[in-house]
Amino acid sequence: MVMLYTPGPNNSMLAVSGANFGLQRTIPHLLGVSLGFGFMVFLVGLGAGQIMQTSPIVQRIMRLGGILFILWFAWKIASVPANKPGEDVNISSKAEKRNKPLTFIQATLFQWINGKAWMITASMEYPHRRYNPLTGEWVLVSPHRTKRPWQGKLEKPSAEKKPEFDAGCYLCPGNLRAGGKQNPPYAGIYIFENDFAALLKDLPEEDTPRSELFNALPVKGECRVICFSPKHNLTLPLMSLSEIGGVITAWQQQTAELSSRYKYVQVFENKGEMMGCSNPHPHGQIWAGDFIPTLVAQEDKMQREYFTRHSRPLLKDYAEQESAHGIRTVAENESWLAVVPYWAVWPYELLLLPKRHVPALPSLTPVESTHLAEVLKNILTRYDNLIQLSYPYSMGWHQALSGAEAYSGLHVHFYPPLLRSAEVKKFMVGYEMLAESQRDISPETAADTLRALSSVHYTGIA
Numbered sequence: 084m085v086m087l088y089t090p091g092p093n094n095s096m097l098a099v100s101g102a103n104f105g106l107q108r109t110i111p112h113l114l115g116v117s118l119g120f121g122f123m124v125f126l127v128g129l130g131a132g133q134i135m136q137t138s139p140i141v142q143r144i145m146r147l148g149g150i151l152f153i154l155w156f157a158w159k160i161a162s163v164p165a166n167k168p169g170e171d172v173n174i175s176s177k178a179e180k181r182n183k184p185l186t187f188i189q190a191t192l193f194q195w196i197n198g199k200a201w202m203i204t205a206s207m208e209y210p211h212r213r214y215n216p217l218t219g220e221w222v223l224v225s226p227h228r229t230k231r232p233w234q235g236k237l238e239k240p241s242a243e244k245k246p247e248f249d250a251g252c253y254l255c256p257g258n259l260r261a262g263g264k265q266n267p268p269y270a271g272i273y274i275f276e277n278d279f280a281a282l283l284k285d286l287p288e289e290d291t292p293r294s295e296l297f298n299a300l301p302v303k304g305e306c307r308v309i310c311f312s313p314k315h316n317l318t319l320p321l322m323s324l325s326e327i328g329g330v331i332t333a334w335q336q337q338t339a340e341l342s343s344r345y346k347y348v349q350v351f352e353n354k355g356e357m358m359g360c361s362n363p364h365p366h367g368q369i370w371a372g373d374f375i376p377t378l379v380a381q382e383d384k385m386q387r388e389y390f391t392r393h394s395r396p397l398l399k400d401y402a403e404q405e406s407a408h409g410i411r412t413v414a415e416n417e418s419w420l421a422v423v424p425y426w427a428v429w430p431y432e433l434l435l436l437p438k439r440h441v442p443a444l445p446s447l448t449p450v451e452s453t454h455l456a457e458v459l460k461n462i463l464t465r466y467d468n469l470i471q472l473s474y475p476y477s478m479g480w481h482q483a484l485s486g487a488e489a490y491s492g493l494h495v496h497f498y499p500p501l502l503r504s505a506e507v508k509k510f511m512v513g514y515e516m517l518a519e520s521q522r523d524i525s526p527e528t529a530a531d532t533l534r535a536l537s538s539v540h541y542t543g544i545a
């Protein structure tokens with residue numbers, strides 16, 4: 084239907100052919116379009132669309148084919164002899180001699196360089212699985228499911244306007260914390276040891292079970308809380324670039340200090356009640372431990388194996404290829420690239436990558452840190468603009484383990500829990516708990532939506 088009533092190259096060419104050569108002589112062209120287009124839809128259904136979307140070489144060939152076709156078409160138009168005054172204006176006999184209607188084969192082949200046909204077929208999305216080369220896991224993508232009705236729970240992030248100082252907040256300057264300690268009247272960033280730390284520095288020597296079926300390991304570590312600002316209502320997207328820069332510096336210093344004593348330092352932020360965040364005061368956390376956590380070990384292994392095969396860091400290759408075609412790019416500057424990753428599980432998941440191979444936060448150059456503040460403000464503003472509220476998410480940095488600096492790339496994951504709107508949360512349940520992660524809207528559609536949003540905050544205050 085869309086194909087029939089919108090003016091694309093097929094419709095215009097058929098109309099011109101009909102006017103010039105009559106319906107009968109245009110029939111092979113008409114059949115060629117129908118068969119060629121139908122065959123293309125069939126191949127896209129089998130996966131050709133994926134190749135088209137992911138292979139820069141295929142895209143380059145298509146682009147070149149399209150350019151050559153336009154030049155050929157322009158030449159054909161330009162080379163039609165002009166009608167002399169008094170000549171029959173309908174169709175000149177000279178043109179009739181030189182021009183023939185498109186043959187069946189020509190019309191079939193033309194579909195492959197017809198941009199409109201591609202746009203239409205690519206938007207017909209079928210269920211498929213995508214591979215995550217960072218974890219080795221697969222995700223089931225079912226774009227056709229977005230139309231399903233929702234009669235489940237509706238949630239909404241708080242729209243309540245928060246004060247700059249809240250006397251009841253555990254994290255505001257000068258207030259008493261839940262653990263009984265008092266915060267100093269801090270003015271910038273404030274870091275303290277978590278009063279309810281999940282990891283402890285000192286442990287009594289204790290034997291843990293070590294059998295195949297009952298296996299435990301003692302662990303040591305430290306957990307810190309980092310208040311990004313003394314202002315209770317100043318979330319990261321609302322901060323100035325220099326304030327965000329201060330947070331980046333603190334993340335770098337914490338990583339440098341703790342990684343000298345621990346095997347792995349996890350810097351992260353839980354934002355919003357929906358992510359289980361206990362306090363709206365802008366803050367993040369840092370957990371450092373004398374062990375390598377499961378997901379970090381998984382990403383390390385996948386990157387190591389890729390490097391062995393290709394002698395190049397996986398994420399540098401990935402950033403280059405994503406940046407080259409841009410269909411999943413949400414924001415980009417000289418040093419950073421933010422994409423909805425090809426294998427994203429969460430609807431509006433983002434992966435933020437440096438363009439250079441950088442193993443960890445302390446290795447960023449001052450320019451890269453400045454550009455990081457810019458790109459962070461940009462993507463977090465888009466997130467807030469998406470729902471016109473403060474967007475909830477869990478974000479965290481993944482950094483190279485000691486000895487993995489050559490192949491393991493610094494990156495940030497943003498995992499927001501919302502599905503389609505501010506009210507509908509995505510639950511990882513059912514099939515996802517038991518078999519495999521699944522998503523509805525495609526990563527490309529999510530990237531389109533985020534890219535189309537303004538990078539100026541909807542409140543107008545930042």
Ligand code: H2U
Nearest residue numbers: 253260261262277278279353360361362
């Ligand atoms: P969230 O980022 O999930 O909101 O956690 C905040 C952390 O702050 C949490 O780990 C700690 C909690 O233990 N906390 C304190 O250390 N002291 C307090 O007085 C309140 C919260």
Ligand code: ZN
Nearest residue numbers: 252255315364
């Ligand atoms: Zn506060």
